Structure formats: C-alpha cells, structure tokens
Amino acid sequence: MSDHDSVPDERLPDVRRGSAVEALPGIARLAATSWLRTAQWGVVAGVRTGRRVAGAVVNPHLAVDIAAGVAAASGVVADVAKGIGSGMTVGEAVAHVGQALSHPGHRDAPRTREEKALAARRSLREQGEALLARSRDVWDDDSAHPAYARILGELAPDEARILVLLVQGGPQPSVDVRTGGPMGMVSSNLIAAQLNMIGARAGLKHVDQVPAYLNNLFRLGLIWFSREQLKDPLEYQVVEAQPDVLAALHATRATRVVRRSIQLTPFGVGFCRACLVDDPDADFPEHSAPVASDTSEPPKG
Numbered sequence: 001m002s003d004h005d006s007v008p009d010e011r012l013p014d015v016r017r018g019s020a021v022e023a024l025p026g027i028a029r030l031a032a033t034s035w036l037r038t039a040q041w042g043v044v045a046g047v048r049t050g051r052r053v054a055g056a057v058v059n060p061h062l063a064v065d066i067a068a069g070v071a072a073a074s075g076v077v078a079d080v081a082k083g084i085g086s087g088m089t090v091g092e093a094v095a096h097v098g099q100a101l102s103h104p105g106h107r108d109a110p111r112t113r114e115e116k117a118l119a120a121r122r123s124l125r126e127q128g129e130a131l132l133a134r135s136r137d138v139w140d141d142d143s144a145h146p147a148y149a150r151i152l153g154e155l156a157p158d159e160a161r162i163l164v165l166l167v168q169g170g171p172q173p174s175v176d177v178r179t180g181g182p183m184g185m186v187s188s189n190l191i192a193a194q195l196n197m198i199g200a201r202a203g204l205k206h207v208d209q210v211p212a213y214l215n216n217l218f219r220l221g222l223i224w225f226s227r228e229q230l231k232d233p234l235e236y237q238v239v240e241a242q243p244d245v246l247a248a249l250h251a252t253r254a255t256r257v258v259r260r261s262i263q264l265t266p267f268g269v270g271f272c273r274a275c276l277v278d279d280p281d282a283d284f285p286e287h288s289a290p291v292a293s294d295t296s297e298p299p300k301g
Contacts, residue, residue, distance in 0.1 A: 144274050145267075151220050152275060158204040159213045160276060163222060163264070165202040167272035170285030171263040172198055173235040174225070177248035180256030191255060192248035194225065196262065197239055214262070222268035224290045229259035263287040 155163075166172060174196040178188045194214065199207035217223045229236070236259050239245065249255045264272065264287040273280040 145270065148271055148275055151222070151271060154216070154220060156209075156213065156216075158202070158206055158209065159217055161202040161204055162198055162210075162213055162217065163268065163272050164276050165198065166223065166262070166264050166287070167269065167277060167284050169201070171226075171230060171261045171287055172196055172201070173230055173239050174260050174262050175236065175239055175245060176258040176260060177245065177251075177255055178258055179252060180254045188256075191251055192244070194260070194262070195239065195242070195245050195248065197242065198262070217268075221265055222271055224263060224265050226261045226263055226288060226290075228261060228288070230261050233259075265290060 174194045176190060177192040177195065178190055180188065194211070196210070198204075198214075199210045204210065204213075214223065214225075218225070236257075240257055245257070249257070266287075266289055269284075269287060273284075277284075
C-alpha cells in the first residue's frame, strides 16, 4: 500500500476548491481537481511525516503555520485552475502561477494590517531620512520643488494661460458687488463675487470656466484672493464696465462695488518661473504674499 493510499479521503483537510474549479468544463475540471487533490495530499503528507505533527500538538503557533500552509496550497491550486479555465495549458498555468509566487513583491508582502502599517511607517521614515540626507548635501543644487511635476498634471491648458497672465501681467483686478446704500453701512449681502476679465485677457478657450479654474489654482496653492485693491484705480474701470458687473449692479435697488485683486502666491511665482516662462530670471511684476488678516477665499460662483 502506498503512502498516498494510507491517507483516507475523509481525513484530508477541508480545503475549499472555490468557484474557479467548479466553473471549469470537462477535461479542464478534471485536471484542476487532480491538481487540487495532489496538493492536498502533499500538504497532509508533509505534515504527517517528521516532527511537525508532534510539535503542532503542543505548539499553537506551529499549528497555525501548518493551517496557513494548507490554505496557501489551496490558493495556488485555485490560481492554476483559473489559468486552465482561461485557455492555458496545465504547464502554462503552472508556470504563470510559479512566476507570480517568485516575485519579490508577492513573497515579501505583509500579510496582516499591522504589518502593512509598520511597513508603511518604515517606508515614510526611510524617505524622510533620504530627504534630510539631501538637505545636508552641499552639491545638491536641485532648486525645483518636487510638487511641480504633480501640479503640472493637475492643470488644464486654460489654467496654465491664467498663470502666464499673472506672472507676466502682474496681479489682476477683480470686484465684488454687494448691497449698498444707507443699509449697507450696517449690513451688506454679497450679490456677485470675484468678477474679473482674466478669461478675456488670458485668451482662454473656455471663458465660462474661469471661476472653476481659479478655484483649482487656489486649491493648488498657486494663487490667492486679496482684499486689497491694486494701486492704479484705472485697472478697475474696464472691469466695472463689463456686462456681468453691470447686471449685478442693477440686480437690486442699492448696490456698491468692492475692489479686490487676484495674485500669485510666492509658491505660484516659483512654479511659473520654473515651468511656464522662457526666462526664469526675467524681471516680472511683483505679487504680494498672503497675510494672516486676509481670508483669501476662493470665488463663490
């Protein structure tokens, strides 16, 4: 009697074959089932020969390891069965699964949530140590911020044109329209916010998307919305003559205009110089840095 025959079927571990095996037709199912039974017997035979069985009786950790081995065998066979079901030969399926198992990322992947969290903390710590090492390297002259590449991927073409307008043309005028008159001295309601001519001045393709563009640029930390108006009051005359501003002014009985400005942040200036202009060392108009007393809120509509 062979070793294989000495292991009764009812004493084999209960390893679920899964839907992958059950869904296989004809010869493919027979082949997959054969692989499964062979793997089951191999695991049990390996457990029953040697000292691991005796150790598992008194060592719960070893028992867990043995159970994990049975489950791993089931997973491997299920993967082979899936490969056969997709049209591979048995040999091709085994080779494919073997290659996946030999991949370092598969072999070394954390198996528990705690191990994954620990690995993530170690990775972040290693990156931090590498960053500090670069900060101490006097020969490292990389002046471009590492976020620039990511930001470029989050900009629409029209948004790039807005940034070029701001860096080359300087801060842009914008106006809010609020309720006014005698009651405006006590309380004031916003009628329209951040009305401007950036779309026309930058030559945008989708002028109606300017509020959304400005929101995104603000989110990326490239621009800010200042409560301060520009030094030259003439900058606002053309803006206040635009149809949308006039419509807001006539929306109610008493209204008034509040002059503001849209400016690049220092980070935005650096981004534009590094990524969007031909001569990063050229003299461009100055932009004010955001101040703590300014709410710097994005446009509302």
